[in-house]
Amino acid sequence: MHKRLLFLVGFLSSINLIFSLDDNSISFPKAEKLNEYTTRIPFKLVGHLIVVEAEILNAKGNFVIDTGSETLILNKVHFSNLYNHQKKNSQTSGVLGFTDNPYEKEVKEFVLKNFKLKNKTSDVINLSHIEKIKKIKLLGIIGYNILKDYEIFIDMHLNQITLSKVDTSGNKLDKHVYLEKIVDSINFKLKNHTIILTGNINNQKLKFGLDTAAEFCQINRTVNKKVLRYFIPKKKLLLTGVSSKKIEVLAGKLHRLKLSETLYFGPMHTILANLNKMNEAFGTDLDGILGYDFFAQKRTIINYKKEKLYFINYPLYTR
Amino acid sequence: MKQLLIYLGILLFILTSFNSYAQKGYRIEGDSVVFSFDRRDYDNATNEYHKERVSFEDLNIENVVVSGEFNNWSTNNWYMTKVNENKYELKKSIHDFSDEFSWEFKFVINNSYWAEPKEMDGNTVEAVKNGLRLINIYNLKMYTAYPDKNGNAIFRLKGYVNASEVIISGSFNKWDVNLFKMNKIDDGWELKLQIKPGVYQYRFIVDGNWMEDPDNTHKIENEFGEYNSLLDIKEFIAFKLRGYHAAKKVILAGSFNDWNEKDLVMEKTYYGWKYVIPLSYGKYHYKFIVDGQWVLDPNNPVIEYDEEGNVNSVCMVK
Numbered sequence: 001m002h003k004r005l006l007f008l009v010g011f012l013s014s015i016n017l018i019f020s021l022d023d024n025s026i027s028f029p030k031a032e033k034l035n036e037y038t039t040r041i042p043f044k045l046v047g048h049l050i051v052v053e054a055e056i057l058n059a060k061g062n063f064v065i066d067t068g069s070e071t072l073i074l075n076k077v078h079f080s081n082l083y084n085h086q087k088k089n090s091q092t093s094g095v096l097g098f099t100d101n102p103y104e105k106e107v108k109e110f111v112l113k114n115f116k117l118k119n120k121t122s123d124v125i126n127l128s129h130i131e132k133i134k135k136i137k138l139l140g141i142i143g144y145n146i147l148k149d150y151e152i153f154i155d156m157h158l159n160q161i162t163l164s165k166v167d168t169s170g171n172k173l174d175k176h177v178y179l180e181k182i183v184d185s186i187n188f189k190l191k192n193h194t195i196i197l198t199g200n201i202n203n204q205k206l207k208f209g210l211d212t213a214a215e216f217c218q219i220n221r222t223v224n225k226k227v228l229r230y231f232i233p234k235k236k237l238l239l240t241g242v243s244s245k246k247i248e249v250l251a252g253k254l255h256r257l258k259l260s261e262t263l264y265f266g267p268m269h270t271i272l273a274n275l276n277k278m279n280e281a282f283g284t285d286l287d288g289i290l291g292y293d294f295f296a297q298k299r300t301i302i303n304y305k306k307e308k309l310y311f312i313n314y315p316l317y318t319r
Numbered sequence: 320m321k322q323l324l325i326y327l328g329i330l331l332f333i334l335t336s337f338n339s340y341a342q343k344g345y346r347i348e349g350d351s352v353v354f355s356f357d358r359r360d361y362d363n364a365t366n367e368y369h370k371e372r373v374s375f376e377d378l379n380i381e382n383v384v385v386s387g388e389f390n391n392w393s394t395n396n397w398y399m400t401k402v403n404e405n406k407y408e409l410k411k412s413i414h415d416f417s418d419e420f421s422w423e424f425k426f427v428i429n430n431s432y433w434a435e436p437k438e439m440d441g442n443t444v445e446a447v448k449n450g451l452r453l454i455n456i457y458n459l460k461m462y463t464a465y466p467d468k469n470g471n472a473i474f475r476l477k478g479y480v481n482a483s484e485v486i487i488s489g490s491f492n493k494w495d496v497n498l499f500k501m502n503k504i505d506d507g508w509e510l511k512l513q514i515k516p517g518v519y520q521y522r523f524i525v526d527g528n529w530m531e532d533p534d535n536t537h538k539i540e541n542e543f544g545e546y547n548s549l550l551d552i553k554e555f556i557a558f559k560l561r562g563y564h565a566a567k568k569v570i571l572a573g574s575f576n577d578w579n580e581k582d583l584v585m586e587k588t589y590y591g592w593k594y595v596i597p598l599s600y601g602k603y604h605y606k607f608i609v610d611g612q613w614v615l616d617p618n619n620p621v622i623e624y625d626e627e628g629n630v631n632s633v634c635m636v637k
Contacts, residue, residue, distance in 0.1 A: 135493045180622065
């Protein structure tokens with residue numbers, strides 16, 4: 001009898017948990033929902049990070065848009081409260097250890113206004129060091145496993161991202177998303193979650209990862225000297241990564257990057273880094289990372305399914 | 320003719336003593352005005368549309384244009400001639416100027432970058448603290464504010480005359496507790512900042528003690544149960560519709576006034592129609608109503624669908 005009661009209590013509390021997880025859905029209060037497939041979310045730049053405002057459990061905070069991250073990451077600093085709340089619940093009902101691995105959490109619903117994404121896994125990591133440096137309340141990071149189902153227009157002119165749902169072959173379900181002309185495009189290779197672009201500097205072929213959350217571009221120390229001739233160092237810089245370790249790096253500008261005959265870039269703020277460890281971890285062989293300056297120079301549309309980037313011009317003169 | 324020349328000379332002399340824009344960049348030769356641009360005189364340029372400052376060494380100069388009140392700040396009209404790798408010149412007859420002009424002008428690089436004279440560069444100076452370059456000097460350009468004596472925001476704190484240091488710290492400088500020192504004035508403290516449009520929070524730090532701005536009633540509770548002062552920096556945006564000279568009435572309507580079809584009656588100018596309105600940070604949809612007909616802004620390539628599927632012109636204030 002006792003056991004059965006416990007089971008019942010456990011059952012009830014599990015329903016409770018599912019409900020509360022439903023309440024944990026994330027919404028973007030400032031988003032413009034154009035139709036069932038397309039939504040525009042304004043972002044602000046915090047330093048060079050693309051940050052969108054979101055609401056979860058009545059708490060307001062920010063998410064970083066990060067194509068360099070494989071999953072949705074929730075900030076332990078804010079989501080430990082969530083666990084306490086749940087633990088308390090389960091304690092009162094006498095069922096302990098109901099939550100499984102506290103460092104991985106199923107987000108039952110991830111809601112972009114009325115966009116629902118179900119059963120996305122997320123990592124829970126302490127991101128307080130980023131909060132400290134950027135002086136913002138960071139709820140988490142939106143990564144590849146959320147973004148891949150959309151075509152994503154990262155528009156640094158209108159400071160907004162447009163998310164438009166695509167079918168399995170990458171065609172947009174909404175045919176009327178952009179009115180401005182697409183002026184250029186380029187193919188990329190997707191390696192796990194990493195967007196890989198090939199380009200050249202000084203006639204040397206190079207592989208770059210495209211990362212919306214890289215505040216500076218990066219070039220690997222080990223690239224050909226002919227390439228480094230076009231990296232002009234200016235100063236030393238202290239950087240903090242997601243792992244919260246501080247490293248001193250050489251910062252400067254990378255000149256004359258070309259991705260195709262028509263697609264070339266002005267000088268980009270770049271740091272000279274050792275990418276070998278990262279390449280090992282991600283199973284890549286990148287010569288560099290393209291980040292903020294890429295998007296600052298090109299209004300970029302990412303289509304993961306088609307493995308293609310599209311570009312829209314900045315207006316030369318608006319008023 | 321002679322009289323005009325003398326007048327011009329005197330005017331130029333007076334203006335050079337007051338106006339930092341005009342301190343260099345032209346000379347008088349006979350009845351011509353020669354504008355001259357030397358890239359070595361400039362450190363930075365400000366982008367016309369996204370307002371970002373870039374270093375001159377990163378600019379691949381394709382053309383230089385003189386832009387001023389005398390040509391309606393056109394960025395693609397008065398092209399200069401390349402003299403050598405650093406110098407560009409443009410000779411203009413004084414007949415090209417009316418005698419009621421203002422001599423404010425700037426040089427524009429590649430039709431989109433405004434050259435900033437070195438002495439106006441308050442930005443980089445502030446990055447030096449205790450004689451050392453700050454580690455995150457790289458980030459300084461990312462701040463949305465910097466001290467500037469002609470800045471668009473004046474902060475004043477009355478009293479506290481015996482304090483030894485007052486700092487203003489806010490979301491515009493990532494709450495830096497050292498960077499923006501206020502200047503002592505007769506009855507308190509003052510600092511002028513140039514700030515990009517946006518809603519910001521700030522506080523004063525008087526000898527280490529944080530406080531809200533006592534003269535600002537707009538405030539928001541912070542995580543310590545105290546208040547941060549609120550400030551909304553707006554920018555004056557001129558909406559222009561070129562042509563339509565025969566139209567009787569042109570209205571500006573947009574998301575900034577809830578698409579009101581009567582309020583913003585545009586003023587007729589020689590080039591067409593104009594309306595100037597202060598706007599906060601953000602994206603705005605708009606259209607013109609020309610004698611009852613809704614039209615898009617023909618000079619703005621940025622257009623979007625709205626939530627009802629209509630097509631609108633889009634203006635970004637940032």
